[in-house]
Amino acid sequence: MVAARLFSSLTRPLQGKAAPIGKSTLKWTAQLSSQLSPRRPISNSAPRAQRQPADDPGFTSILDNPPELVRTGRRHGPGLIILAIIPVTAFFLGTWQVQRLKWKTDLIAKCEDRIVRPPLPLPPRIDHEALADFDFRRVYIYGKFRHDQEMLVGPRMRDGEQGYMVVTPLEREGDPGATVLVNRGWISKKMADQKLRPESLPKGTVRVEGMLREPWKKNMFTPENRPDLAEFYFPDVKQMAALTGSQPVWVEQTMDPDYFQLLDNAAKGIPIGRPAEVNLRNNHAQYIFTWYGLAVATSIMFYMVVKKPPTDITKRVRMNKHW
Known part of the structure; x- marks a missing residue:
């Protein structure tokens, strides 16, 4: 017991200056490394770099393509079909009125030719089915x-x-x-x-x-x-x-x-008879102008609707993947 106390009292001043074992090891390893010469590579040639797709002269990136502007949602409804039918129908009606104009013009000419002729005695018996050929x-x-x-x-x-x-x-x-x-x-x-x-x-x-x-x-x-x-x-x-x-x-x-x-x-109160003249109406030229005008106007409307650019709300940009 006396010997142990004597040894402890002799070594006590050295305990506060003791360093941890791990830190001493790290310090010694660092000093050793600084004294040794650097490690030389096995080969003096530079390492080969990996070939990239961009190194190909014919390479084209998706990012190089311009973006494509597209509509979102439904573009046209059934109303476009109706708008396409209107000019076609108006054109056919205008063409039909051209034929009617020719027919009415010929009819008026025939009736005017009958009027200028002297009156004939009316036969006692008349075939009423043939009266249309003797109108006027x-x-x-x-x-x-x-x-x-x-x-x-x-x-x-x-x-x-x-x-x-x-x-x-x-x-x-x-x-x-x-x-x-x-x-x-x-x-x-x-x-x-x-x-x-x-x-x-x-x-x-x-x-x-x-x-x-x-x-x-x-x-x-x-x-x-x-x-x-x-x-x-x-x-x-x-x-x-x-x-x-x-x-x-x-x-x-x-x-x-x-x-x-x-x-x-x-x-x-004596009845007032009519003058001997042709009073057939001939408005087919006006009808021709009306129907053909409607066909032209609706055709322009149809073109404007089809070619109308999308608004900011109905358009978006998507990536163009076709090259």
């Missing part, structure tokens, strides 16, 4: 008016005044079966009663000069005739012929357009 042909007839079978068709307007067209059967002498329907002309509404216009009811045999015509047709707004009430809204030739025992032949009486005579006839 001037004729004259002798006979007696059946005023008891008079029919007023209307209302019809003339110079802003309301009135009626007077249709009276004309009975041929010696042949009641040869009776035809004569549209004598227009009278005002206030002269509808025969008692107010005695001068408009000629007696005996008269000579009527007029044109063979196809009367105007009923439209969707015209009501049906009511012959039981003597109400006729449009000239139904077959119906009127059956009521009066006449042939289904319609003759429109003509007169010279004398202004003072027209005023005198209107005051007396």
